[in-house]
Amino acid sequence: MESSILPFVRKSVAVNLKLMSVLESKLGLPRGALAARHSLQQKGGSEARCIRSQPRSEPMSEAAAAIGAHTDFGSLTILHNRLGGLQVLMPGTDKWLYVKPLPGHAICNIGDTLTVFSAGILRSNLHRVVPPPGAQGGLERWSVVYFTRPAYEVRVKALTEESFLIAEAASKAPAGKYDTGETAGEWVTRRIKYHRLKNRIGPESWRANRGVEEMQV
Numbered sequence: 001m002e003s004s005i006l007p008f009v010r011k012s013v014a015v016n017l018k019l020m021s022v023l024e025s026k027l028g029l030p031r032g033a034l035a036a037r038h039s040l041q042q043k044g045g046s047e048a049r050c051i052r053s054q055p056r057s058e059p060m061s062e063a064a065a066a067i068g069a070h071t072d073f074g075s076l077t078i079l080h081n082r083l084g085g086l087q088v089l090m091p092g093t094d095k096w097l098y099v100k101p102l103p104g105h106a107i108c109n110i111g112d113t114l115t116v117f118s119a120g121i122l123r124s125n126l127h128r129v130v131p132p133p134g135a136q137g138g139l140e141r142w143s144v145v146y147f148t149r150p151a152y153e154v155r156v157k158a159l160t161e162e163s164f165l166i167a168e169a170a171s172k173a174p175a176g177k178y179d180t181g182e183t184a185g186e187w188v189t190r191r192i193k194y195h196r197l198k199n200r201i202g203p204e205s206w207r208a209n210r211g212v213e214e215m216q217v
């Protein structure tokens with residue numbers, strides 16, 4: 001724990017806070033506006049995760065792959081993997097493209113809470129994991145991920161009072177679109193609960209799971 005997980009968490013947090021400071025300035029937010037909402041001094045839903053997937057003996061059906069499509073619930077995700085298999089849906093199309101892992105690089109996803117904070121200026125894209133292509137499909141796949149999510153008490157709404165750019169983007173969207181009425185604690189708990197397949201029992205649970213996907217089409 002001390003020698004492997006904590007350094008990974010510390011480094012991931014430092015990288016994500018650095019990225020947030022760049023995004024703050026690009027979004028016209030005061031310095032520290034995003035960082036303050038992801039403070040490690042407050043209870044929150046950030047999470048480190050290690051995911052292992054066994055090779056499959058048969059190809060995955062499109063229907064099975066579709067079930068796994070999601071946007072990340074929090075603000076920023078840093079993802080490390082050596083094998084392919086991660087796919088992103090190209091915006092405005094039904095085309096899924098592989099994201100090729102590059103040595104010495106990590107993959108960074110924008111998540112839903114950052115989409116809402118920025119009134120849609122930053123996009124949380126749909127993605128999914130399918131068996132790695134070609135010969136990689138015969139290998140065990142590992143991912144190491146760090147999800148930066150807001151502190152539980154933070155309200156999930158566009159930061160219109162702190163940025164002219166965000167206020168302008170929100171004003172062009174239907175009223176209330178980027179004010180979820182939820183705290184980050186409520187938002188993440190709901191998303192995690194209904195992401196679990198056993199809790200998906202019909203259209204109501206799909207709606208209950210909703211993030212910002214339907215805001216984008």
Ligand SMILES: O=C(O)CCC(=O)C(=O)O
Nearest residue numbers: 051072081086129143145
């Ligand atoms: O394993 C991967 O490549 C991606 C995993 C992922 O999208 C997630 O855990 O949210």
Ligand SMILES: [Fe+2]
Nearest residue numbers: 070071072127
């Ligand atoms: Fe994801």
